[in-house]
Amino acid sequence: DQQVKQNSPSLSVQEGRISILNCDYTNSMFDYFLWYKKYPAEGPTFLISISSIKDKNEDGRFTVFLNKSAKHLSLHIVPSQPGDSAVYFCAASSYYGGSQGNLIFGKGTKLSVKP
Amino acid sequence: EAEVAQSPRYKITEKSQAVAFWCDPISGHATLYWYRQILGQGPELLVQFQDESVVDDSQLPKDRFSAERLKGVDSTLKIQPAELGDSAMYLCASSLVGLAGGGDNEQFFGPGTRLTVL
Numbered sequence: 133d134q135q136v137k138q139n140s141p142s143l144s145v146q147e148g149r150i151s152i153l154n155c156d157y158t159n160s161m162f163d164y165f166l167w168y169k170k171y172p173a174e175g176p177t178f179l180i181s182i183s184s185i186k187d188k189n190e191d192g193r194f195t196v197f198l199n200k201s202a203k204h205l206s207l208h209i210v211p212s213q214p215g216d217s218a219v220y221f222c223a224a225s226s227y228y229g230g231s232q233g234n235l236i237f238g239k240g241t242k243l244s245v246k247p
Numbered sequence: 248e249a250e251v252a253q254s255p256r257y258k259i260t261e262k263s264q265a266v267a268f269w270c271d272p273i274s275g276h277a278t279l280y281w282y283r284q285i286l287g288q289g290p291e292l293l294v295q296f297q298d299e300s301v302v303d304d305s306q307l308p309k310d311r312f313s314a315e316r317l318k319g320v321d322s323t324l325k326i327q328p329a330e331l332g333d334s335a336m337y338l339c340a341s342s343l344v345g346l347a348g349g350g351d352n353e354q355f356f357g358p359g360t361r362l363t364v365l
Contacts, residue, residue: 173358173361174358174359175251175253175338175340175356175357175358175359176290176356178353178355181353221289221290223289234280234295234303235290235292235354237290237291238289239287239289240288240289
């Protein structure tokens with residue numbers, strides 16, 4: 133049973149437009165969410181995170197939105213650039229027993245930004 | 248900039264052979280993770296170390312997989328014997344926050360070892 137779901141395996145966007153990547157989760161105990169970007173033949177790179185006490189976190193062109201009631205988060209990239217083309221993984225963890233638990237990853241969404 | 252180092256980057260082996268992967272985390276990072284990523288899937292945790300101790304190996308197939316971090320710094324993941332289904336990317340990650348930390352859990356990943364079992 134997947135606890136973190138990325139239902140869109142791929143997304144294609146024109147350069148300069150907004151890219152919106154979606155992620156749903158089922159475990160209501162998750163309280164910390166991260167987005168990672170992965171280029172081929174490289175390990176995932178941390179992009180942005182959000183705690184469950186917030187509903188928005190912004191870092192330059194990247195903004196993550198969290199809707200706890202819907203158990204949904206999204207990553208917005210504005211404006212999209214060809215260099216943003218990569219696989220994006222959503223990950224979640226929960227805080228228990230005095231420590232942050234392990235990351236549970238979604239299957240990823242492959243973003244292609246066309247010039 | 249500090250990085251997680253892994254070697255080898257690529258490994259091709261025949262089934263029933265033994266393979267080993269090495270990881271050197273970012274200096275000062277107490278927590279080290281080994282993940283397996285099958286093509287088309289997200290990374291799945293195999294084992295987590297806090298310093299030299301294993302804190303979670305519930306997803307590690309212990310009949311054939313073993314992992315150690317003897318001095319609490321670098322780590323080795325071994326598979327013996329390798330099976331066809333072990334073909335995957337093996338990722339190592341480290342984080343500053345350990346068991347007593349809590350809060351942010353940003354993990355830094357290495358480039359991975361791509362294993363192909365023939």
